[in-house]
Amino acid sequence: AQSVSQHNHHVILSEAASLELGCNYSYGGTVNLFWYVQYPGQHLQLLLKYFSGDPLVKGIKGFEAEFIKSKFSFNLRKPSVQWSDTAEYFCAVNANNAGNMLTFGGGTRLMVKP
Amino acid sequence: DGGITQSPKYLFRKEGQNVTLSCEQNLNHDAMYWYRQDPGQGLRLIYYSQIVNDFQKGDIAEGYSVSREKKESFPLTVTSAQKNPTAFYLCASSIVRQGVRRQFFGPGTRLTVL
Numbered sequence: 494a495q496s497v498s499q500h501n502h503h504v505i506l507s508e509a510a511s512l513e514l515g516c517n518y519s520y521g522g523t524v525n526l527f528w529y530v531q532y533p534g535q536h537l538q539l540l541l542k543y544f545s546g547d548p549l550v551k552g553i554k555g556f557e558a559e560f561i562k563s564k565f566s567f568n569l570r571k572p573s574v575q576w577s578d579t580a581e582y583f584c585a586v587n588a589n590n591a592g593n594m595l596t597f598g599g600g601t602r603l604m605v606k607p
Numbered sequence: 608d609g610g611i612t613q614s615p616k617y618l619f620r621k622e623g624q625n626v627t628l629s630c631e632q633n634l635n636h637d638a639m640y641w642y643r644q645d646p647g648q649g650l651r652l653i654y655y656s657q658i659v660n661d662f663q664k665g666d667i668a669e670g671y672s673v674s675r676e677k678k679e680s681f682p683l684t685v686t687s688a689q690k691n692p693t694a695f696y697l698c699a700s701s702i703v704r705q706g707v708r709r710q711f712f713g714p715g716t717r718l719t720v721l
Contacts (some may be wrong), residue, residue, distance in 0.1 A: 537642065595650070595697060
């Protein structure tokens, strides 16, 4: 069965700092990868997704993620965070032989200090 | 163990039939959510409930109905009015901890309408 690990449970940064959130998955086949964000008081929103092609994916609000197949990773990055990026971030994986079923990581709570 | 239960994992129904997907949580969370995922897309919010006996429509509520008679349970009915019911359905619940709302996910139900 596929699983997803987000190693950083809680991250605190100052504004303008660079962000990298780790995501590793365990599945040897073809996968689709997602990053979701949940802002305080809101529901999940899709940040970006990778299905195929360029492994460097750009999403909304200046976020990007890089798929490294050899490392089974899909880390989320942003060069300069803002206070408004304070949220919880979820990595999710869909294995191609699992239909469209998603497996989520445990989430990383990001707090950006002004 | 505390958690969110969705059953069954796979569900098949004939076209024109209503079907109810169960979601139970024993985490004492106040809010619960239903999402849908389709191939090539991210999650979309169907309905959510912040307290018992109250719920609100999400982005794609048409053809669905919910109830929240108990804090622990938030069943989703996919009615015959839903034009494309085949999808992966994900239930979630959330609670506020240290001033931040955190969301947790069930394992999902893959519904196939034949």
